[in-house]
Amino acid sequence: MPILNGVSLDIRQGERVALIGANGAGKSTLLRCLAGLVPLSAGDVEILGETFSGSPSARQRKALRRQLGFVFQFHGLVRRTSALSNVVNGYIGQGHGMRAWHQMLAPHTVREEARAALEAVGLGEKWDARADTLSGGQSQRVAIARAIVHKPSLIIADEPAASLDPAAGSDIMTLFHRLAGARGCTLLFTSHDMNHALSYADRVIALKAGTVMLDAASSDLTPADLEPVFHGD
Amino acid sequence: MATDIRTEKPVMPRIARLDPLRFALAVALGALLVASIGEVTPSPERLAGALPRMGSLLDRMLPPETDPAFLGRMAMRLLETVQIALAGTFFGILVSFPLAWCGAMGLSPLGPFRWAARMVVSLFRTVPDLVWALFFVSAVGLGAVAGTLTIIVDTAGFCGRFFAEAMEDSDRQSREALDAGGARKIDILFAAVVPDCMPSFINTSLFSLELAVRSSVVLGIVGAGGIGQELKSAFELFQYPKASAIILAIFVIVLGMEQLTDWLRRRIA
Numbered sequence: 001m002p003i004l005n006g007v008s009l010d011i012r013q014g015e016r017v018a019l020i021g022a023n024g025a026g027k028s029t030l031l032r033c034l035a036g037l038v039p040l041s042a043g044d045v046e047i048l049g050e051t052f053s054g055s056p057s058a059r060q061r062k063a064l065r066r067q068l069g070f071v072f073q074f075h076g077l078v079r080r081t082s083a084l085s086n087v088v089n090g091y092i093g094q095g096h097g098m099r100a101w102h103q104m105l106a107p108h109t110v111r112e113e114a115r116a117a118l119e120a121v122g123l124g125e126k127w128d129a130r131a132d133t134l135s136g137g138q139s140q141r142v143a144i145a146r147a148i149v150h151k152p153s154l155i156i157a158d159e160p161a162a163s164l165d166p167a168a169g170s171d172i173m174t175l176f177h178r179l180a181g182a183r184g185c186t187l188l189f190t191s192h193d194m195n196h197a198l199s200y201a202d203r204v205i206a207l208k209a210g211t212v213m214l215d216a217a218s219s220d221l222t223p224a225d226l227e228p229v230f231h232g233d
Numbered sequence: 234m235a236t237d238i239r240t241e242k243p244v245m246p247r248i249a250r251l252d253p254l255r256f257a258l259a260v261a262l263g264a265l266l267v268a269s270i271g272e273v274t275p276s277p278e279r280l281a282g283a284l285p286r287m288g289s290l291l292d293r294m295l296p297p298e299t300d301p302a303f304l305g306r307m308a309m310r311l312l313e314t315v316q317i318a319l320a321g322t323f324f325g326i327l328v329s330f331p332l333a334w335c336g337a338m339g340l341s342p343l344g345p346f347r348w349a350a351r352m353v354v355s356l357f358r359t360v361p362d363l364v365w366a367l368f369f370v371s372a373v374g375l376g377a378v379a380g381t382l383t384i385i386v387d388t389a390g391f392c393g394r395f396f397a398e399a400m401e402d403s404d405r406q407s408r409e410a411l412d413a414g415g416a417r418k419i420d421i422l423f424a425a426v427v428p429d430c431m432p433s434f435i436n437t438s439l440f441s442l443e444l445a446v447r448s449s450v451v452l453g454i455v456g457a458g459g460i461g462q463e464l465k466s467a468f469e470l471f472q473y474p475k476a477s478a479i480i481l482a483i484f485v486i487v488l489g490m491e492q493l494t495d496w497l498r499r500r501i502a
Contacts, residue, residue: 037412062415065414065415066415072410072413076404076406076407076411078404078428079428080429089411089414089424092411092416092420092424093415093420094415097420098420102428146410
């Protein structure tokens, strides 16, 4: 049983796109397909100059990772290492090999870039705090720093605010919006929150049962337009 | 299905129904237990007869030997025992780590062939240490080297299993996040799995050191070095005061090692 059906999207460089839909609509699967984390059973993906069907080749995967930052709902930090080490881990896949395993092993430039990324997310002072001592919002900020440290041209975020309280969730979305704008990178995020979709994206794409139900500029939409996406017809 | 006559609803049995196969297995297990008790446990008469002999033996063992020359030789043997345990545990942990990684589900670089690493770990773990000691004494000759090789294999079997289980239970979200960042399996191992599993690795290593000290004490009985050789000689030559001195020294060493590892565990927790 395919999870996605006939989904056809074209996202331009620098666009900020919200992908919304109820649980099970296929949002996370679509993001994972785009990033080459889940193999496609049919169709193809053209992303960041690479085209693949099925799974990306090793070369394509490597090329994608250089230009892509991925943020997960549950941050996925390594709990027993510092915030700085977690951000240094963002260089894994960028050709630094074992020197990206831990901040102790990292070259000076990588450590400085990692500190700058932590400062960009407002956690410059917390560079040596262990990840498991950070709050949910701070952890998600470190995850964002890890995703942006290698200066990707596309950031994919899967429900980045879903595990946070409303205030922390809004802070995270504001941060995403600001960082993507400042760095000119494309932002594609999923959300359950209509307000987040309308406030922080230029374009909203709604999925329902694996198909695209709505694709419009956020400025043309009101919350009432998005109601059917979550609450049936 | 039986029905409750008051509620007219199906009866909810308090004990799950036993199917015939399980019942037969339970009966067979019970019969084997009864037969085993009859065959190999001492009868009350035999136990009663042995108690005076045990008392007599204890009487001949006391007081323990205090001759300085003997105590000096014993101390050297004890040192050798601890050295066997320490060196064997150290190299055993080094051997077990790649074996555990190769055998860990979802992390192994061997993919579907991870069973091969699992088999090696199982072989190391299931063959008793005295059997390994006999093998290594035959292979490299009498002495501490055979004992160290035995502890290496024993530790690799013990740690190989528990390290692999810890790796499999490590945080999946951090592994997935690094995977999405283009990490190779070895990157995921050292950047995410090792930091996450470190307390478990240290605990397992300390337990294996305790086990190694206990094992290295008895390895001498089959000629693989350490204090066990002295103990065996003392019993064979009926030098019971020397035997009791050695047993006391073993007790102190094993207890000391347990205290040390407990203290280290508390510090790490």
